[in-house]
Amino acid sequence: MRRVLSRWIHSPELVICAWPEWFAPTQPDWPEQAVTTGFALLREAQPSRLDPVLLDFLEAGPAPIGLTPGSAMAHGKLFFARGLEACATVGRRAVLVTPYADQLPSPLPNWACHVAYAPFDALLPRLATLVHHGGIGTCAEALAAGVPQIVVPFAHDQFDNAARLERLGLGVTLKAVAPASHWVRAFAQAETGQAASGAAVAAERMNHTTQSVQQIVERIERLGTRG
8 A cells, every 4th residue: 555655645747635725735845736626525416315213313302412433443442432421421412423333332322323324414514513533534524514523533644634623723632542521521612612613614614615526627637638
C-alpha cells in the first residue's frame, strides 16, 4: 500500500485536496499542482432512506446521540462502553453505527439502537450530537448536517482532523481512553458551547458552495483531454 501511495500522492500533474480552504488552507510548501476543491459529499439521485427499525426508533423520542468509530474499526468495545455509560449517566438515547456487532454489549438497553450501516445524509440531521473517529468523510457529513461533533481519534489523519475542528470551534476532542465522566462533559460542551453554534454556521457555508464532486470530475477530465 505504501508503495502504491508513493506513486500517485505526489503526481506531477494534479493533486486534489478534497476539502475547502477554510478547513485546511493551502500551505507554501505544498506542491504547485495541489488544489483544494471542497468536501466530496456523494449524494444519490433519490433521497437516502433509513432502515425502518432505525426510523421508528428516531421518531419514538428526542434526538439521540450518535456513536460510530468508523466502518473499519473492529476494536470499538471501549468506545461503545464509554459512550453508552455516558449516555446512561445523562439520560440520553443513543444510535450505534458499526458493522461489528460483537463490539457492542448484549443485550443493548432499550434506549439504544444499533444498525450496521446508515446513510449519514439522512441520519445525522436527526441527531443531537455525533461522536465519531474523525475520518474526513464523517467530519464532512457532520458539518453538512450542522450537527455538533465530538471526535475520538484512533489513527491516521483523524488526530489532525480533530485538531482542526476544535481550532475552528466546530467540535470537541476526546481521548480514546477518556473515562465516561469526560464524555459527559464533552456532551455538554458540544451541545451548548461554540461547537453547536459553529456547526450551524458551517452547514450554511457548505450549502452555498459549488458542488465539489463536479469540480473534481472536471479537473480529472481536463487532464484526460490534455493527455
